[in-house]
Amino acid sequence: MPGNVIKLRFTLNEKPVVLQCHPGTRLLDILRYDFDLKGTREGCSQGECGACLVLMNGLAVNACLIPAFALADSEILTIEGILSLKSFADIRKSFADIQAYRCGFCSSGMQVALAALLLTNREPNAEQIRQALSGNLCACGSYNGVVEAVLQSSSRKRRYGRKRSQRS
Amino acid sequence: MEESGVKEVRVFRPKSLGGTLRLYTRNPDSLLYAGGTEIIRRVQRGSRRLFAFPPKVIYLGNVQELNRISRSQRYLDIGSALDLSRILKLGRNVLPPVLFEPLSGIATPAVRNLATLGGNICVRSCRGDSLPALSVIGAQLELRTAGSTRWTTVGSFLNQRGRPELRPGEILTRIRIPLEEWDFALFRKVGGRQRRNTLSLAGVARFPKGRLEVLHFCFGGLKTPVLRLPGLESRLKNASVPVSTKLIDSLLADLDAALEEEDDTMEGRYRKATAARLFRWFMEKVNSRSLELL
Numbered sequence: 001m002p003g004n005v006i007k008l009r010f011t012l013n014e015k016p017v018v019l020q021c022h023p024g025t026r027l028l029d030i031l032r033y034d035f036d037l038k039g040t041r042e043g044c045s046q047g048e049c050g051a052c053l054v055l056m057n058g059l060a061v062n063a064c065l066i067p068a069f070a071l072a073d074s075e076i077l078t079i080e081g082i083l084s085l086k087s088f089a090d091i092r093k094s095f096a097d098i099q100a101y102r103c104g105f106c107s108s109g110m111q112v113a114l115a116a117l118l119l120t121n122r123e124p125n126a127e128q129i130r131q132a133l134s135g136n137l138c139a140c141g142s143y144n145g146v147v148e149a150v151l152q153s154s155s156r157k158r159r160y161g162r163k164r165s166q167r168s
Numbered sequence: 169m170e171e172s173g174v175k176e177v178r179v180f181r182p183k184s185l186g187g188t189l190r191l192y193t194r195n196p197d198s199l200l201y202a203g204g205t206e207i208i209r210r211v212q213r214g215s216r217r218l219f220a221f222p223p224k225v226i227y228l229g230n231v232q233e234l235n236r237i238s239r240s241q242r243y244l245d246i247g248s249a250l251d252l253s254r255i256l257k258l259g260r261n262v263l264p265p266v267l268f269e270p271l272s273g274i275a276t277p278a279v280r281n282l283a284t285l286g287g288n289i290c291v292r293s294c295r296g297d298s299l300p301a302l303s304v305i306g307a308q309l310e311l312r313t314a315g316s317t318r319w320t321t322v323g324s325f326l327n328q329r330g331r332p333e334l335r336p337g338e339i340l341t342r343i344r345i346p347l348e349e350w351d352f353a354l355f356r357k358v359g360g361r362q363r364r365n366t367l368s369l370a371g372v373a374r375f376p377k378g379r380l381e382v383l384h385f386c387f388g389g390l391k392t393p394v395l396r397l398p399g400l401e402s403r404l405k406n407a408s409v410p411v412s413t414k415l416i417d418s419l420l421a422d423l424d425a426a427l428e429e430e431d432d433t434m435e436g437r438y439r440k441a442t443a444a445r446l447f448r449w450f451m452e453k454v455n456s457r458s459l460e461l462l
Binding site: 006022023026027046053056060061064070072113116129132134 | 204
């Protein structure tokens with residue numbers, strides 16, 4: 001391990017973890033190389049493309065901009081953690097139905113951005129979805145498909161909710 | 169991981185403001201780190217695996233006093249290490265619209281979750297963002313050392329080169345925003361991603377009974393990084409609205425003279441011409457708003 005090391009305790013995908021690393025290590029590298037969570041991708045490394053988004057204490061942040069010392073006692077949720085959430089399964093289905101993504105490189109970052117939105121707003125409109133995705137660059141131009149998938153998932157939830165209330 | 173050239177980094181993580189100030193007095197060579205969105209770009213190494221921080225870093229993310237908002241009837245006090253997203257959550261009805269606009273346009277939502285208002289004020293490359301807006305609404309900045317507190321304005325905080333005028337051991341701790349009502353508020357930023365060519369104009373005005381009671385405007389991103397022109401503002405005081413074209417043309421001539429220090433390069437001429445266009449557009453907006461209120 002180069003230079004000095006610090007001991008960090010934080011929560012990663014809802015499990016407490018302890019890690020020893022250099023204080024200047026990027027969160028992105030901690031996730032990819034120390035925890036083998038390769039869903040968090042490296043794009044521009046400057047906080048502009050959004051490929052490395054993770055949820056930190058419920059907020060989407062760029063993992064390439066976070067040094068290890070800022071991690072202590074925080075709660076990190078990566079794309080792997082988000083995909084295991086039941087509440088996100090419906091959106092995943094919509095992504096597959098619509099074939100929202102092309103090459104898929106930006107998909108993990110986009111889904112983290114959407115998770116951050118859906119945590120605070122269960123039924124966002126197209127404008128809010130576009131705003132949430134404004135920090136995610138997609139060279140293939142999959143934005144419209146992603147917006148459509150989220151809207152479809154929301155309307156499916158609404159229909160399902162109405163049917164349940166009619167039955168009861 | 170790259171082994172060569174990796175230096176020891178000592179990170180302090182104080183929890184109280186008093187502790188932070190004492191620590192900074194004892195370690196004046198430390199790097200103050202809050203959101204880090206600007207610092208990170210400077211400390212990135214070629215290998216990108218490790219950030220090349222200086223030997224001592226004081227992390228401000230755990231200092232409660234720097235991470236909170238308090239609101240009274242007249243003021244909004246914002247801790248300097250509070251992230252922009254939490255400030256924006258106050259909404260347009262609480263945060264003055266002239267400040268809401270530039271803050272909501274900074275970077276991406278994820279970067280706004282990290283970037284702080286204190287950082288935006290202190291970092292030289294962000295002169296076109298919040299500073300002009302803070303200047304026109306008369307925001308005050310609280311600067312503290314372990315043994316003293318002083319308040320200053322945005323204009324006095326920065327020197328001619330746009331660097332913060334901080335005394336040894338001094339930290340920007342709080343931004344006090346007056347909650348005044350304005351009849352008109354406007355912020356406009358133009359320019360591309362190259363920050364040296366970004367230019368902004370923030371302005372507020374009050375015009376009861378068909379006369380301009382007060383009008384403040386401020387440019388950001390010119391050679392003088394935050395440019396207020398009190399001479400021009402006073403010429404508009406008590407002017408009847410809508411402001412006549414003759415007066416606007418005369419003000420534009422004065423503005424042209426005031427921008428003389430801009431370089432005679434292509435960039436300088438661009439900034440000068442854009443500042444004039446922004447000012448004309450701003451006055452047109454003042455006029456149309458005044459007609460709405462009549």
